[in-house]
Amino acid sequence: MKRLYTALMAVALVASSCQKDTGGSPDTPDVPGAIPADFSWKTTRDVNVSVAAPTVNGAAPAYAVINVYSSPILSAENLVTGGATKSATPFRSAFTLPAGVETLYVVTTLPDGTKSVKTAEVRSSVDVAGASVTTAAMPKVRAAAITRSASSMPAFPTMTAPDASSFDPQAVIATTPSKNFNLGAQESQYAAAAYYIPAGAVIEGNINLNGNYAPNKQPVLYVAGKLVLSSPNIGYATLAVLPGGEVTVSGKLTAQNVAKDLPALYVFPGGKLTAAEVNFSGKVAVNLGTVNVSGKLDLNNDLKFYNGAGAVLTSATFKYSNTGGLFNDGAISADELEFNSTAAFENCENGDLKVEEMIMANTTTKFYQKGVAEIGEMTCRGEFYVNCYTYVDDLGLEGAKLYIAADACLETGEADFNNAKVEMAAGSLFIAQQYNKNKGGNNTFTAAAGTVIPVVRFEQSAFYSEGNQYWSAARTTFSGPMEVVDPQAEAENKFYVAKCFSNGAFLTAEQLTNIPKSECNGGKGQITPDPEPEPDAYTNVPGQVYTYCFEDNWPWLGDYDMNDVVIESRIDRMVSKDGSKVSALTINWELRAAGTTYDIAGAVQMDKVQASDVANVESSHKGFGSGMFASQGLESDSQYAVIPFFNNTKELLSTSNTWKGHPASATQKHTTTVIFSQPVDIAAVLDSEMNFFITPKQRTNEIHMPGYAVTASGLIGKGSFQPSEPYKFYVTDGDQVKNNYMMWALVIPGEFRYPAENNDIRGVYEHFMTWASSNGTQHPEWYQESADADKIY
Template sequence: MKSIIKVLAVFFVVTFSACTKDVYDAGQNPDPNPGQNGSLPGDFTWSLSDETELTVNIEGLGEEKYIVEAYIGNPAIDPTARLIAGSQQKVNNSIPYVRNISIPTGLETIYIRVTDSRKRVSVYGFDVTKGHMVCNIGTGGAQTKSYAMSTRAAEAEMPQIDYSYEGKTLVELTGSSDITLQPGTVYIIPKDQTFNGQVSINGGGDILVYVEGTWQVVNSFKYEKKSVIYVLDGGKVETSGNTTLTFVESSMLAVQKGGQFGDANARISLSFNTSNNVVNEGLLYAENLSVTDKCSIYNSGDLVVTNLSTATQNNYIVNKSKIKAESIDLLNGVIDNYCHLVANQITTRGQVAHINLFPSSYVEAGKLSADHLDLFMDAKSMWKGESASFAGWDNKVRGGDTDWALLKINTIEVKTGAGKLLNYSGMVNIECKSHTEHPSQWNPCYGLIAPANFSEGQGFAEIDPNECNGNGGNHNPGEEPGPDDDITETNTLPYTYLFEDNWPQKGDYDMNDIVMSVTLRNTTSASDGKVKALDVDIKLYAVGARKKLAVAFQLDGVPAGAVSGSESNQQYAVIRLFDDAHAELGGASGEIINTYKYDNNLVKEIHKQIKFNTPLDQPISVGRFNLFAIWGDADANKRYEVHIPGFRGTNKAMSSELSTDVYTSTEDGWMWGLCIPFIDFSSFPKESVNISEAYSGFDKWISGDNTPNWYLNPIEGKTIVVK
């Protein structure tokens, strides 16, 4: 490999001269054997796109018709997403969508956009595979079955509390006298009685207090060593000031149905550590509620708290009814939500925090700040919020595998620059007005694994109103189906073509003798899905050659007779775009234009529409769009055509092996043309600057390293950057 690189360096630096020196008269016959100048790796191709057969199966969604499109970028959230294969309307449960597509080499994900007959739109993500991609849309579309809850069943069950004090020796607490609670003693505040004395603990545990009447807590104290406060049906604990109750060493607070701890103006704080439990079956209010070290909160009543926090992985919050909080700070720990949880702010951090939404449950969070969050959403559960931000690493939003859940958040921000920080998977439908886009398609910040999907507009997940979601739910009937219309696709991914005009001799390889971009747009019939027309939009950016150059394209595999106006004496349809590139840009014959200094006002836009006399079964993609330059006499029976490697010459090309095979030198593998996917690409080499010197990574690419997106790294001062 080192010897190859050395040879190539000599090849580029010494052999080549400026474009002004490799000019030929139109009739000159150049040497068809350029000579041995080193060779590329044996398996190297100049292709920057991979040809793939795409099959999309609609599974479990009935027999209605769907429109299927394939994109680079997520069209639900990214306005720069580009179509690579598009609409064929006769697709349903029985008829798959099959297209041949071109995917930029090195791209990890493509997005499949599905529109149903009621114009409800959803977008799915799939990992790119070469050769043949199969994408399953619907209930069977999962690429993974990793949907287990992030908790054990035992922790999700409400503890069975015995609130009875029968058979126990009781000490009554009444009045305003101060008291020191003694270890091993059972106390009761009788019904219709009030106790508001100061409390202290005599350094021991096993203290039980039953509240049937009213306990007005007037001071802070620590409750320890298997001590319990039971708030019984009809009992109430309240406070008139800021107080803190601390529970340690297997102690517990239990509120029976009909009992009440605190009130709407509560300024009481509760702190639990070392194997303590909070069990609320009634009504519990608190200013602050914090748990650490094997402590759990179980709620089957109404829990209203200003600040709720956990501190370890073995903290569990199990909600069987309703929790309302101003803020929830989940430092590790698990929330199992079976019903209704509302918070203005939820923050997750630490090694990993888990939030599990059980079937038909509901969470409403004004703002979610997630760092290391694993959010699981089972069938027909719903998360509603204003905003969410994801940072740290390994954030997950996972749906189940039996029915759809709905994640409905207006704005989702994902920290960029550190790879995929967030992954969506499972049967979760995402409705989002604004979502962080990938910094580039080569550097994704989130992953979308089918069947997880984004909706455009309202989510499609059908969720019935119930007590847990506040009788809200989600229902999206879409629009009434209308007549099937012909489908005109949006613009496909543009490709930029760079040509060296000296074929079959070497040039200076600044690859700017012709610089142009091409966008293809197919129109398909609603009745049979066949292609009726092709629109070709072209931007001619620069001409860095002295010789006269024409440009044409051949539609490989399309018979010449299928297209009116194609060149005569050709097997396949050949359409001439222009005969003189200099004239197209308004320049004089032989004038170098836009390769020394760029002027956007000189760029020429060209549009061609082709209507097929015989409609095509498959749309025209870049893999069948054989664009080429012609130097010399474009009308000659045999002419000098310059093609992209991998494409063959037309019937009018020179009859040498070089012109009819793959348009690379058979001796050293070098090319005269490149076709670059125009995702973020917007540059080309300056006049007389070899392409290997114009882009960082080009030399590694041609030596066999995996750097397919080298063209996104132009070197300042050596390239023209198109604004």
């Protein structure tokens, strides 16, 4: 007989027509819509999972611990089964899941503590590939920029330092000219293509760098000594600072955007330029020595500025705009660095960047970070590419795009994102001490598949969703294979936090994924896990929480408020290493409401466990009184194990806990532990095999979940159902046709906000009837959706 165990569906099994309780009347609320006669949808499912044994360097370890989670939040309340593989033996287990669960998350822990996570689509039978781990030597951490043979620094114009003896003596400027000296001019006493200030010479003023004179319109001034100018303008000339040479500009140094063959400025290694202010519009500038600007450094138009390996460039305010490009393979430091228009900045592999404040002013700006960068405050509205370790103390992304390359790390003290898109490659790492305290929204993190999944780590606090337990909005979503670490994530947030994770993304309290330390992640992703102890023969695996709600007034609906008996339950199981056997289980239960005037007992029958298989039953509820069950132990004269919880709701609650505004009774959590004489198959004690029921007024009256038969003590009475259709109920007495196939009990995943007294559930939850009349295809989570809060207890 095929079981139709379904969460949120029920049938009444009673011996005779019960009297109505005081909470309702034969005239039910006028709520239209009958549940169809072929009401046979499912909202839970039984799953069998097989996890292949892992390998380390191609060999199977002695054992590995397997934990399977039903949620992207890898926490204890979402653990559905667990155990261990032995050598090359696969791990196999069975469990019951709510139908809304689409993905399983399988965590494999090796004996050395190394963990890996795999995802699998939920099916009736799930096969998961085993984890495969390869050990390798870890590269050293790069603490600062180092010179590499390979760099993405593009080719730039180069100049060769001339031999001092090669200059015409008339082209050597050894003393300050008495009047303005125009380089290359015919009227000048030195009409040459190249000029030279020798070492030891100090020239103060009267040098004109325009250079647009016949016959030499692109002259070069080589400085090996010292040159002091007030506010020169570089036109067609080239200012070349040789090793040991120094150029000082007391005012503003400018360069025009003119067509010429050589750079406007070329600083050789060992050369030095100091200026109060710089405004360059020239085509090209090259620094291989030192450039120090005490004020504003303004690079604009289509200028390309190359700061080569070993070079140092400093400024107070650094602004780069328009269509140019800034390339750094040396060191750049600035109090403020701003990019706008279509400016692009490439901090190459040897680059070392230190900036107090960095602004990427619009969406067309680009920053390629391949070296080492330390930034105090950064506002980005463009595209930010992280290829190597980058630290930003305060990072703001406004409509920006962030790309973190494989094995790279971006670390922030505080990150505030709004309409930002983050793409993470394999093995990449994003760390934020605080994330989105300003509660920006519409942010996405996406990940690409790879050998090592990327990790997003929130160290202190994070905001990525808002709303209460049932109505919420995801302000940041995580999609693709990635681990999100948030030690502050609260268990009560599980319903809406889960909306943020999809396609293999999952949430943990501690980092599971080990990212080997490298030059470009600063060792920030490396973890040293504690060795996993040899698993015990049987391990406790917490179960899923379900709420069971009963109406006691069949065949009349009465008030149909589904609160006559409300029991919340979670079954924990002692599971064997391989996940196939259960030696004991603990039913954690709590009577939350009893909106009834009847004497009602509550119990469970294990439909696949013989009474003879139970060695002992122990309950924490010591106030079990006389009534329908003789004791809290196994009921006698029953083939299957029937275990009572209470003989009367009044043992636990002195008030109903259903009337709004009335004093309520405190509820108490209880445990009923069942020890088996011999371990039973895990398939025999799934949630779907737990036949919860209540008995109103007398022992022979039983109300069960749909698809579940009465116990040996229950009777099938008048008008209940035909033996040929044991799992359907049709109202024949006392109610209108609109109530045909209505339910007298519900089992709901998680905690349930049940209706207050005298509130028909069909008028409390907006989508209840839509869900029911669609055979469960529409609004399957109606109990988490729109409801009349005034009618909920």
